[in-house]
Every structure is written in structure tokens, then in C-alpha cells.
Amino acid sequence: MSEQTAFEQEVAGLIVDSLNLEEVAAEDIDPEAPLFREGLGLDSIDALELALAISRAYGVQIRSDDENNRQIFASLRALAAHIEANRAPV
């Protein structure tokens, strides 16, 4: 497993908190492993919940017609990169 960057750690915490994943530790999420089905076993309800948490925390609206929507949720790394690229300047 490759190491989480500081921002990936932050997003991992958001995933665990927003989805109530009691049995998962944020630091144990492999940044390159799939988030849905095989990996953490998340589904469309989780995708919606996670999109909501991301819009509240970073002001980034996830859209179905975003280019490569599947890739955004492909892994913690891809998701963190998408948020960083689209979040409002601080």
C-alpha cells in the first residue's frame, strides 16, 4: 500500500465519518484501491452521501456528467485529486 498524502488523509477521514464506516480506520484506506464494490464495498447511496459531504466541506459539486465520473470515485487518490483541482481557492 502506498502512503496517503496529507490531503488524502483528510479526505479519508471525511469518507469514514460521512459514511459511518465504524470498522474502517481512515489511515488504513489504500489510496489506490477501489472505493466501490471490491474495495470498501460502497454503493450508490454512499456515493450520494459522500458527494454531499464533499460539497459541504470543499464546495465541490460532484455531477453525473462530470467527465470520467467513474474515475473520480475510482480510489481515494483520484477523489482527493478531483477535489483539489476543483475546490474554491482558499
Place this chain on the structure above:
Amino acid sequence: MSATHPLMLDHPAPLARVADRDISRRAFLADVHALAGQLPEASAGFNLCTDRYHFAVAFAALVLRGQINLLPPNRCRTTLAELAARFPDAHALVDSADVEIAAPCRWVDAAGLRTPETGTVPEIPLDQTAVLAFSSGSTGHPTAHARHWGALVAVTRQARARFDLDRDPGQTLVATVPPQHMYGLESTVLYALLGYSRLLADCPFYPGDIHAALAEAGQATLVTTPFHLNTCLRSPLDWPPTRRILCATAPLDPNLAARAETGFHAPLREIYGCTEAGAIASREPTRDTTWMTYDGVILERDPATGLARAQGPQHPDAVLLPDHIEPLDERHFRMQGRLADQLNIAGKRASLAELNQRLNAIPGVEDGVFLAPAADPRSSHVQRLAALVVAPGLSEQEILTRLAESIDAVFLPRPLVRIEELPRTATGKLPRERLLDLLATQGECA
């Protein structure tokens, strides 16, 4: 000769919006005729299209050919395989590669680009079976429910009158529910086909999608569920003014209804319906605690089962309703909750009996049971199921993978706890309290 009704209402308001184009009713009819001409001889076809315009074209083409639209309860591999075995001569209409079914598949890519058709709109016999939808029954197998063309015509007429849908011809339906679901079919495809509304090809999912669709359509009707409404209202978005909100699939909390009316600047109407009977009643949840049936629909108590049954123009034979319903008079009732075996998660229904049967059918599972933990009223999260499973040779992941082939993802157990033995009583029963205790203690060890 039996009575008929046209395949669609013929008037100048567009039927659909595909990408950024309005599709006229006549252009739609041209797409329907083109697809109908390509369909094989069969009694039925699976309509698995996800794009709502594709679905509408496929739906009408099947009806035009006298074939039944088979609407599966989910897209899981095993579910589709079982239904394909039950309807061996059925073909399938698809528009995405992610669906796997053992039937001849035809790709639907209609986009309203054909030369509009000028001939008369075909007439369809009212007694023709247009749809077979499936509910998750206590027998453990999906039960088929037939809807005739006349029933679909009747319920659409009732809904148009009840919700004043004809006031603005061409108004847009922005819907978060799939067209294969009875509520999604009735409240989008049929309101467009047999009314004056315009359906959106897209199925907006994220709050950002719904916001963009509502803003673009201007004064649209939002067709949604309590689950989606709740998500939208928790997002930081400001909602564009909306004409009305229709909500169904699960009881709506009156506080959420009030927040939705404020947030969307729109009146909200809640619809009561089920796969068995379709929509039969509505209420204004911020004002009414009781439901009023659609015009012409009456309720009575079934003496044999004690359940309520509905009779109306769309139900020549009375249909038993799968909920605890207390009729106040022929037209009004209170909803007292679901029957014990029925679950509702994020608006999707399933029976515990079917889920348990699916779990125990997995090779290597010796015994297993699903349970719904007590709801936490403080949590805005969707409450998931848990499962206790005796399967010495299987990993948790292997069991989940097998389950995902036959049940919708929202019902996959979280957690799934593997144990040595279920606490069955001498009569084979599983006391719920014992199961909850076991879940609590095993969960700590995991």
C-alpha cells in the same frame, strides 16, 4: 371489438428533452415505429434502458407490437437470469453495456432525429397487458403484477387531474427515480406520453445534477423520493423555484416535507402507490395526515386477510395493498406502516423472506439470517441491514459477492457477521432479541 386508446396524446407540446433538444411527439412516434419494426416476434421484451427517452421509445414500441414490457426489480445478474428463464421467448432492449441477460438483446439509441411521422397515432386495446412489474414477495420469489393499457391510461388521467399537470403544457419532469420502477414509469413516461408534460432523458442523481436540471428547465415538476429530498436539503445549494414536488416510495416525514416546500419554493404532494396497484392516492403532508384516493378509486377491507384492497377504473379486480392501511371511509385512509416482512431502504422495497432465501441459497452457506437493526431517529443516514451467517468455508467478501448477484446493493448486509451457529429455538425460530445481542457482541470482537 374491444375499446382502445391512442398510444400517445397528439398535441404541439414536446414529449421529451434529449441533451439540449426538444423532441416533438411526431418525431418520437417515428422513433417508435422504427424500433417496433425491428423487434422479433415475441410475447414480451425486457425494457432495461436507463436513458428515459430510450426507455419511452422501447416502452411504446413494445406496446405497439402487442408485447409486454418486462420491468425487473433490479439489474442483478441472478435476478435477470431467473426472469429470462421464466420468459424464455422474451428479448431485451438495452442501452448500456453493464447489463447481462440471457436473451437476444437489441440496442436502443433513438434520439428523436428522424423525420416526424404524419400518420394517425396507433390505437392500443385497453385490455392489452402493457407491463409486468415484479415485487419481492413473502414466498421468497419475485411476484409478477400485470398492468393493462387501460389501467395505465386511467391512472395517468387521475394523476393529471389531481396534480393539475395540464396547466402548463410542455412543463418538464425532473425525476430521480428509474423508469423501471412503477412510480417512475407512471410519473414520468406516462405523464409525458399520455399527458402534456415533457420528460428528461437524463436521470439526475447528485444534488448538483438535480439543481442543474431544475435550473435549466425552469418551473419544473420534481419527481423524487424522501431519500433524495433529504440529500438535496442537506446540501449547501440554493434551489431554483420549482412548480411542484411529487414524492413517493417511502413515508415522508412532515418536517422534511415542510423544509422541502420552503427550500424549493414549491408545493409538495405525496403519492401512495405500490407495484401491485400502482399509484392510488395522494396527500399534502404539511396539511393532511390522511390520504385521499384518486378519483374513482375506492378502498375496502378484505374479509379474508384483513388487509385493505383497492378497486377502481385501473383495477377491475380488487388489488390487495401490501401495507397496514386503515380505511376511514371509501376514499380516505391512514397508513399505519409496512407489513412485518417488508423492508424499505432508501425507497427500495424487499421482503425479509426473499433476502433470507437468497442468502441461504448460496453454496457453502449452512444457515443465515438478515435483520433490520432498530432505526436511529437522530441519524440522517440510511439504515442498513445486518446479517448473521454460518458459512465455515466462505469469507465475508465471497458471501457479499454472491449476494450482490441477486439483491440490490442497498440491501447488502453491513455488517455481515460470520458465526458458528444461529440461536434457533426448538421450533427453529430465531428470536430477534437474541439476534441483536449476538450482533452486538460479535461486532465488538470483529
